[in-house]
Amino acid sequence: MLAILLPILNSLLGGVLTTLAKTWTDYKANTLTIREQGFAAGAAADASVLQQALISDVQLNVLKVQVYGQPVNRLIMLIAGVPPALHFGLIFIDTILASKLFMGAPFFGVAKLPAPYDTFEWAIVSSFFLVHAVTLGTSNVSSWLGKAK
Numbered sequence: 001m002l003a004i005l006l007p008i009l010n011s012l013l014g015g016v017l018t019t020l021a022k023t024w025t026d027y028k029a030n031t032l033t034i035r036e037q038g039f040a041a042g043a044a045a046d047a048s049v050l051q052q053a054l055i056s057d058v059q060l061n062v063l064k065v066q067v068y069g070q071p072v073n074r075l076i077m078l079i080a081g082v083p084p085a086l087h088f089g090l091i092f093i094d095t096i097l098a099s100k101l102f103m104g105a106p107f108f109g110v111a112k113l114p115a116p117y118d119t120f121e122w123a124i125v126s127s128f129f130l131v132h133a134v135t136l137g138t139s140n141v142s143s144w145l146g147k148a149k
Contacts, residue, residue, distance in 0.1 A: 042141040081128035
């Protein structure tokens with residue numbers, strides 16, 4: 001029914017419907033093209049940022065091998081780093097076991113350090129065995145996807 005009415009209305013209105021439909025389809029095609037270009041630009045920017053992050057990680061790992069490969073540094077890590085890390089790990093495991101299995105009762109009974117020393121232990125553990133951050137922040141593609149809606 002609509003297929004019969006549209007040509008009649010178009011001829012009566014002097015081609016206004018055809019112009020309106022063409023303008024609307026051009027607008028939609030242009031919008032899709034702009035969105036695709038935005039995604040491509042965001043992906044290219046993310047690729048360059050991740051490439052630079054990879055180069056930085058490689059340089060950082062080269063420095064770590066040079067520094068941590070020295071015998072003096074290994075000895076310092078064994079003397080000053082392993083005991084606090086072992087104690088901190090035992091407290092961590094004991095806390096998990098107590099909360100999950102034994103309803104609050106400590107399993108190993110590892111005593112926590114008193115007030116100023118627990119901060120020192122955490123500082124030692126985090127300085128020797130700190131994990132490198134994984135995230136680089138919000139990516140350009142994800143920010144583009146948030147704007148593209």
